[in-house]
Amino acid sequence: MLKYQQIADEIEQYIEERGLQQGHKLPVLEEWIARFDASKSTLTKALELLERKGVIFQVRGSGIFVRRHKRKGYISLTSNQGFKKDLEGFKLSSKVLELDVRKPTREAASNLNLTVEDDVYYVKRVRYIYEQTLCLEESYFNKSIVTYLNREIVEESVFEYVKGGLGLKVGFSDQYMHVDKLNAEEAGHLGLQKGDPKFVMESIFYLTNGQPFDFSKVTYNYVQSQFFIQAGG
C-alpha cells in the first residue's frame, strides 16, 4: 500500500476514534510529519486526499480542521465504486432478473465503443434496502474485457470480481443523471405507480487505460433517492 494512502487512512481513523466534530482543529503539519516519519510532500498529498474525500479542510496560516456532513443514509456520488460503502450497516440485497451473453443495444454499444455485433454480458437486477426496493439496474459489460460472469458473482459485487478475480484496474467513470416518470414495467419492479418520479443514472466505467468496460443504467426508487457530494474549492 502506498505510504500517503496509509497515512490518510490513519489520520481518518484518528478522527473517527476521537469522534471529532466539524471545525475541530487537528495537529499541525509538522507534527504529522514527525509522527509518521515522512516527508512534507507525502503528508501534503495525504491531506489533499482527505480534503477531496471531504474529511478535512485546510486553512493556510491557520491549520487543519475536521469536516463532517450531518445527514446519514445519503449515497455519495464522488466515491465511484457503487454505494456499498455509504450504505454500510444498511441491510442490502439484490435479486437477479436476467443474466446472459447477447448483442448490445445501439445505445450500449455506442457507450462501450463497440458495434452491435460484439458480445456483451447483460445483467438486470433489482436491489433492496431493508426489504424495500432501492433501484432497478441494467448493466452491459464488454465481454472481451469481462470474459466471464455467473449468477453468484452478480448477486454479490461485480466490481470486486473485476478487480480481484480478473485483476483489472478500474480507472474513472462518467455519470449522467436525469429525472423522469416511471413507465409501467419499471413501476412494477420497484413497487410504485406508473407516472411516479424516477431518478435515472447512466454510468460508463473505464479501466485505467481508458477502455470502457461497463455501461449501466440505474433507475432509483424516488423515495430512497438521496445523494450527496462534498465539493472542494
Add this chain to the structure above:
Amino acid sequence: MLKYQQIADEIEQYIEERGLQQGHKLPVLEEWIARFDASKSTLTKALELLERKGVIFQVRGSGIFVRRHKRKGYISLTSNQGFKKDLEGFKLSSKVLELDVRKPTREAASNLNLTVEDDVYYVKRVRYIYEQTLCLEESYFNKSIVTYLNREIVEESVFEYVKGGLGLKVGFSDQYMHVDKLNAEEAGHLGLQKGDPKFVMESIFYLTNGQPFDFSKVTYNYVQSQFFIQAGG
C-alpha cells in the same frame, strides 16, 4: 495567478484549439516541462488538476490522454460555482420573486450555524433557460457575512458579488439531493402539474475558513434536470 493553474489552462486550451478527441495522446511530461520552463512537480500538479476536472487521464508507462464526455447541456455537479459555465451559450435569465432581510427558518438556521434570531438575506427566484423554467431557488445568506444585497446583484450572480465586491473567498460546499413530487405552489412557478417529479438540491456553501454563509434549496424542472459527474480513480 498561480503557475500550475496557468499551465493547466494553457493545456486545456491546447486541447480545445485542436479539437482533440477522447483517447488522443498528448505530448509527454518532459515536453510540457520544457515548453513551460517549470519543474516536474508543478507540471504534475497542473495535470492532476486537469485529471480531476475530467479533461485528461494519465496512464503510467504510457502517456497523457484526452478525456471527453459526449453529451452536451448537462450541468456539472463537481464544479461547484453554479451552472453558469456548463450552460454557457444557453440563454439564461432569472426573475426575482422575493428579496428581504428576515429571520431564518429553523432548517436554514441549523445549516448556517445560526439561531432563528439572527438575520439572513432571503432570496427567492425562478431561473429560465430559453424561455422555459429551469428551477425555483430559495437562498439564505448569513447577513453578518454577506452584509448587503440588492435586486441588481441578485438578478446577476450573487457569487460573483461575494467574491468580487465583498472580497470573500469561497472554499467548499455540501450538496444534498433527492427526488419527490411537486406541490401546487412549486408546480405553479415551474409551469408544471402538481404531482410531477421534482429534483431538489440543497447546498451549503462555506468560506475557505469553514464558515457557512449560504444555504440554498433549488427545485429543478424535471424536464431540464440533466446532470453529470466525471469521477476519478
Add this chain to the structure above:
DNA sequence: CTAATAAATTATACCGGTACAATTATCAGA
C-alpha cells in the same frame, strides 16, 4: 484599554532530485 504594527505560526507554491512501477518497443530464438 484600544488600535495599529510587528512577529511568529502555518499551510502552500515551486524547485529539482532518486527510485520505482507500468506500459510499450525491441530483439533473440524457435
Add this chain to the structure above:
DNA sequence: TCTGATAATTGTACCGGTATAATTTATTAG
C-alpha cells in the same frame, strides 16, 4: 510468424529544500 525475455519509455512515489501568502499571536503606541 510467434513467443518470451530484455530494454526503453513514461508517469508516479517519495525525499527535502527555499520562498511566500494567509492567519494568528504578541508587541507597541496612544
